[in-house]
Amino acid sequence: MSKKSKRAVVLLSGGLDSSTLAYYVKDIGYDLYTITFDYGQRSRRELNSAEEIGRILGVKEHKFIKINLREIGGSALTDELEVPKGREEMPATEDPQIPITYVPARNTIFLSISLAYAEVVGADAIFYGANCLDYSGYPDCRPEYIDAFREVARLGTKRGVEGSPIRIETPFLFYDKSQIVKKALELNVPIEKTWSCYEDGEEPCGKCESCLLRKKGIESVFLERAKRSLK
Template sequence: MAKKAVCIMSGGMDSTLAAYMLRAQGYEIVAVHFNYDQRTQQKELESFRAITARLGTGQTYEIDLDFFAAIGASALTDRSIDVPTGGIEAGVPVTYVPFRNGIFLSIAAAIAEKEGASVIGIGVVEEDSSGYPDCREAYIEAMQRAVNLGTRDETQLTIAMPLVHLKKEQIVAEALAYDVPLELTWSCYSDEAAACGVCDSCRLRLKGFELAGIPDPIPYRVKNGVS
């Protein structure tokens, strides 16, 4: 029986690379995507479908979560809160979605138990996480302990976070090494036709490509401060 990894995949560069790395380790990838009424929901779903078709996943799940919009409190799900465009600031930014990764991991754990998987893959990056508390290594480790306490004794899941200590330029380099289709990935928080180039996520991505000395293949409305 093939060993399986349930990979949480947003359609972004980080989670895509994490899935490719686990596939290289011999895992059959079970891909999970969440639609949670985020601003770029349709583009992220389009990216997820294109990436998983290229990756060759064993099974895919597209999970709709409508309660994040009801909760609000994040610029990603509440249209009354503007997505910041002035650069990354200290502290937890308004683009943080309350306990998002905890909820994603809980659902992924249920899928992993059903699928007989041994690993959950997530593309969290601690250093370049924009200050999100649910991207910290210690938090993911705590979630792993909680998941294993709340599932069957024989389940024994490992939450793999292969990117957690990498810088963005290292992620770009690793993505090229694993032949990740970067042109299919999407990182922008606010726009779907062309990436805005000025939100925190775009800034981190563009900086990573710049430091890696590689052009970013996706379209931008503003790139390096130029329209």
């Protein structure tokens, strides 16, 4: 008799963090059920990246959910507001302001839909690439928020009531960008196929906060390797 497969839902945006996360979840032995949200983000390229990463990984199912958050607005990622450039002078974690790239309650919306999907496909866990060190001050990336959502999963689903709540896993919560890059290299993630930029276009803008964090992470890993090779 074949062993029952372990199933996991992975939130896959097509960016570096969530793509690395999907590789990681596959590596630890799960069958992947990826979910990608087309929420009206200005970066359409990330949807192509998500599709491609899912295909390369051979996921069991890749769910694309359309939910138009432009109807609600309130963010530079969905509205015709300018995406801030060059925030690297002030580390996001020391800036008390929640940036305009925050999408109101986005992660609660995404996690809620992922929870429904996980319950239907019989997944044991939802993996979510939240990150609270290099994060941009977004309230829905904080550890206390994740803990609160675990309670939602426990109290608000049939699975939870029956005593086997769907786990919410955030293995990269305390990783900085360079640790994520190292993990990506270790797992042979095709980094060049991922898209982190908040803008759309042929090439990443190189100036938005997401581009800057990605660049900093990649540079620090290669700089460290170069220094070691000189010893």
